[in-house]
Structures are given as C-alpha cells and as structure tokens.
Amino acid sequence: MNYLKNILPNVITLLNLSLGIIAILLTINNSNNNKETVNALIYACLVIMVAAVTDRLDGKIARMLGTTSELGKQLDSLSDLISFGVAPIIISWKICLMDFNIFGYLLAILFPIAGAYRLARFNTSEFSNVFTGMPITIAGAFLAIANLFNCISLINNRYTNLNSIITVILIIILSFLMVSTFKIKKI
DSSP states (O other): OHHHHHHHHHHHHHHHHHHHHHHHHHHHOOOSSHHHHHHHHHHHHHHHHHHHHHHHHHHHHHHHHTOOOHHHHHHHHHHHIIIIIIHHHHHHHHHTGGGGHHHHHHHHHHHHHHHHHHHHHHHTSOOSSEEESOOHHHHHHHHHHHHHHHHHHHHTTOOOHHHHHHHHHHHHHHHHHHHSOOEEEOO
C-alpha cells in the first residue's frame, strides 16, 4: 500500500504526458477526409483539457499523501512541456501556422521555448505560492481553447484569415506572458 501511495502522483503525471502525446498523434494523423482531420484536431484539443486536469491533480495528491519529490517536480515539468507547450502549438501549426511560411516556423518554435524557459525558471527558484510569469499549463490550455474555437469555425465554414491572425497574436502574447516576470498568486 505504501508503494502505491508513493507512485500514484507520478502515475498521474505520466498520464498527463501520455495525453500530450496522444494529442500530438491525433494532430499529425493525416486523413484524406477534411472532416475527419478537423474532428481529430477537436479530440486533440479536448485531450489537452483533460491533461490540464491531471496536471492539477498530481501535485495536490502528492502533497495530500506527503509524497512530493524532486523527481516528481522534474517529471511534472517535462510532462507539461509536451502537453501544454508542444501539443497545442502542433495543433496551431496544422490549423494555420504552416500558412505563414518562415514566420509560422518561428512561432511554432517560440511557444515551446517560452514554455521551457518558464518551467526551468520555476524549477530553479524557491516557490512561495506565487508564480512568476504565466504557468505553461494555463498558456497551453488557452491556446488549446483557441484551437478548439478555430476547429469549430472550420466545421461551420466560418474560418477566415482573421482567425489565423488572432491565433498568431495569441501565441505571441502567451509566449511573452510565460517568460515575463509579473507575479501570479497560486489559487
């Protein structure tokens, strides 16, 4: 029983990582049917939302069970980078960023780099219930919601260049917020 208590938070963290990988796989699945592709992107966005729930639970459960560890902290950050840094930007890439040529590539690199920097800064500083910069989980969830909105727009034939421009602006703002030094109190 003690063994289960010790590994449960890390199992939940690995579920977060697994969900991020599933979101990526759903996104890169190349279907010949445009409707199937958009449906896969919707599922990928929803999987990221479920990953956000698991990310919220793993730390709470570790603290509740008294099993927090440096390994768990590092594993959580690596999982968050995949689920909230890489997966949402790949969905954005599939929806609109590839149309921006070199600028699209730069944006696709910017977002996970900003997230990685934010996570590294968090892991190397003392945490006193105040976040510095926007947590990657929140930024990735916002981008996933924007991607979900874009998918619904695609299904309803209402997707325009304005959707792409707003997505680009959102990616830039979220990247800036992750690396910024403003303080957010943990809820």
